[in-house]
Amino acid sequence: MPDTQPFRVDAATHSIHFSRWLPTTPDRVFDAWTRPDLMSQWWDPSGKVLAECVIDLREGGVLRLVNAGQEHHPFEGRYRTIERPSRIVFDAMGATGTILITPEGKGTRMTLAMLCGSAAHLEQFVRMGIAEGTNRTLDNLVTHLA
């Protein structure tokens, strides 16, 4: 039974969960997460196309995403499991990300879980995420002022 709560923090497992229903097929969701030309289009919350997107789609393969203007802050990881079109597991920023893609109704349920090793680790992980969000806010400000 997939998790359908949009956002949830599970203190017991030191994890953060997001869930979305998308009016499309599991294959298309899987492609959006695994094809560099597609992932480059949506990953950066600021709306820019990624400066760099390396996806070596195999177990042990490298993942490297670089937002435009944030070359010093790459999002780097390594794939653990690739099961088209239902499951992608990767380690990044010291946490394990699991994307589950399952058909639901006339669309697809996508859940994203970020699992940390401990409560202290969860805190550190979110702090890094906040740093990312802060950079984005500053970038948006710069864009707005330009």
Add this chain to the structure above:
Amino acid sequence: MTLDQTFAALSDPTRRAILARLAQGEATVTELAAPHGLAQPTISKHLKVLEQAGLIETLRHAQRRPRRLAPRGLMQIDVWLAPFRATWETRLDRLESFLADTDTKE
């Protein structure tokens, strides 16, 4: 109180169960101890950790000292998470519109 304390306090199943119970309303130490089969001093230790972390507070009703959730402690976690959540919600919104746009083009 710090976030370290808050997360350390939350990293114990008994303490989370106590918070879940208090989410339904205030309760005394005796009431909180009952479902766990733990001695009152053990429960009191857990309550002290939760109180120091700013997650609960002690009320003074005549002879009773019921505990209740402290909204500010819980809000602190929420405030701390908000930017992280916003980043990911925006990212997933973008994925959603991206998929909607490319589906239409086909």
